[in-house]
Amino acid sequence: MPSLSPTSLAVSDALTHYRQLRHLTQDELACVLATSGHPLAAETIARMENRERLITVDDLVALAYALDTTPAILLTHIPIDMPTPEGPFATGLPADVDHTEVRAWAEGRISLDRESRMRWFEEKVSRLRMRSTHVEEQLRGAWDELRGLGDLAEQESDARQVREIHDRIRDGEYAVNQTDIALGLAERQLERLRECAR
The missing domain is CATH 1.10.287 (Helix Hairpins)
Incomplete structure (x- = not known):
């Protein structure tokens, strides 16, 4: 299993969270993705959720659309079982940027200067x-x-x-x-x- 960055962990957990929130099985989500032109097998979705496969940018956009949310929401999701991070909430950002700032930045509402x-x-x-x-x-x-x-x-x-x-x-x-x-x-x-x- 690859060691995942905070952002990858967030997206992986968000995938599971929003899929379950929409009452979709992995097979059903795979069907929705295939219909929208980004086919992913249910097994691939399971590997993403289990943090065994990284989620690409293309996957992120297709998943956000299929789950009726936005890439920004998936990118800035905070897993409920996530321990307080020792570093940044998102990969490559300063450690003092909190999750509300990360969400606002990802949504284009603020800059991080x-x-x-x-x-x-x-x-x-x-x-x-x-x-x-x-x-x-x-x-x-x-x-x-x-x-x-x-x-x-x-x-x-x-x-x-x-x-x-x-x-x-x-x-x-x-x-x-x-x-x-x-x-x-x-x-x-x-x-x-x-x-x-x-």
Whole structure:
């Protein structure tokens, strides 16, 4: 089995993931590929998924089309069982480029020069701050609604309305937590980029 780079690992795992997501067997995918003019045997697809055969650029384009996704999605897929990489998320890129940057770059939304990356992270931090404010307001609203019910919230804790408010509070707390984590990571990356620019 060849030693695969991070990008090859991503594409191999993405092939399996998106094939299963589309409820296709390897034989069915082989049929779709043959119909679109890029025949690959089911055994070849199995070898690709098992990381026993590298996926060519031609394969990548045909697979993306057959799986109703894009080459950028397949290239920037992060396997669920992938350990935190010691190096870059994608082959040949600087190690400090995170997976969201790789996806934006692969989709043509950003360049990876220092100034473009700083602008991208400044915008990301700004968006995350707005999101943080929004989810915190929603969470406060849910708590206010629950408090507005007074003793009824405790007496009728199994009532549909009370359960729905508790669900919104739980979801809101989770959203606040996730947004805070993403914001902290984005702010840290922006600071690193600014330090390197000095």
